[in-house]
Amino acid sequence: MSEKKLIKSYMLRKGRMSDGQRLAYEKLKDVHCLSYEDKSIDFKKIFPDSGKHFLEIGFGMGDVTHAIAEKNPQNAYIGIEVHSPGVGKLLSEIDKKGLKNLKVIEHDAVEVITNMIADESLDGIHIFFPDPWQKTKHYKRRLIQPDFTRLIATKIKPGGYLYAVSDWEDYAQQILQVFSEEEMLENKFSDWAEPIEWRTETKFERKGLKKNHLIREVFFKRKE
Numbered sequence: 001m002s003e004k005k006l007i008k009s010y011m012l013r014k015g016r017m018s019d020g021q022r023l024a025y026e027k028l029k030d031v032h033c034l035s036y037e038d039k040s041i042d043f044k045k046i047f048p049d050s051g052k053h054f055l056e057i058g059f060g061m062g063d064v065t066h067a068i069a070e071k072n073p074q075n076a077y078i079g080i081e082v083h084s085p086g087v088g089k090l091l092s093e094i095d096k097k098g099l100k101n102l103k104v105i106e107h108d109a110v111e112v113i114t115n116m117i118a119d120e121s122l123d124g125i126h127i128f129f130p131d132p133w134q135k136t137k138h139y140k141r142r143l144i145q146p147d148f149t150r151l152i153a154t155k156i157k158p159g160g161y162l163y164a165v166s167d168w169e170d171y172a173q174q175i176l177q178v179f180s181e182e183e184m185l186e187n188k189f190s191d192w193a194e195p196i197e198w199r200t201e202t203k204f205e206r207k208g209l210k211k212n213h214l215i216r217e218v219f220f221k222r223k224e
């Protein structure tokens with residue numbers, strides 16, 4: 001994993017934090033963010049009343065993240081993102097809606113998952129529209145590769161799920177193939193999943209739809 005960890009699946013885009021996002025970021029970071037630590041998260045301590053525990057990787061502006069958390073107050077959610085304006089936006093939504101069941105970690109998801117998430121501790125993982133890294137020479141920067149898939153599969157409880165969506169056809173094909181080849185996982189569908197009714201539209205989904213891209217859903221379970 002050490003060599004793989006050097007490959008970043010994201011490019012930090014500079015600036016462009018609106019005044020509102022900056023204000024929310026500065027005021028709310030210490031309230032709704034969890035710091036990156038080399039230690040497993042104690043879900044029961046952070047969310048004492050929660051039933052199930054879910055993780056979203058690369059939430060972007062977090063539009064789906066807060067919508068799902070709001071609809072499911074009985075569950076606990078952690079969103080991971082490295083893009084500060086998106087973190088600021090999600091923090092302001094958490095505050096506005098008074099959500100007690102959603103926390104944010106601003107850090108590289110690979111490190112967070114490796115060091116902060118205990119094995120078999122999650123009921124589900126969401127990865128919506130991961131960066132497609134369109135040029136062939138950049139494919140190695142795509143987040144969803146066999147090693148990463150093995151890593152996240154180990155964090156899901158038996159019977160829990162892994163749900164990814166992409167509008168980038170060859171990346172979607174790669175995701176379907178890599179998940180299919182991971183022996184801890186099984187497809188809930190024969191190949192592509194039906195659209196899952198509780199997932200609302202994301203910013204990157206809207207961009208894809210404007211370009212007439214097909215939205216591909218991939219939904220696997222960790223084997224019991």
Ligand SMILES: C[S@@+](CC[C@H](N)C(=O)[O-])C[C@H]1O[C@@H](n2cnc3c(N)ncnc32)[C@H](O)[C@@H]1O
Nearest residue numbers: 009010058059060082108109128129202203204
């Ligand atoms: C194409 S955007 C999609 C955002 C959002 N899910 C949506 O659908 O609108 C992918 C996001 O993943 C984030 N990302 C990529 N690799 C990451 C990593 N290793 N750790 C945390 N976030 C990451 C990027 O910063 C970016 O915001």
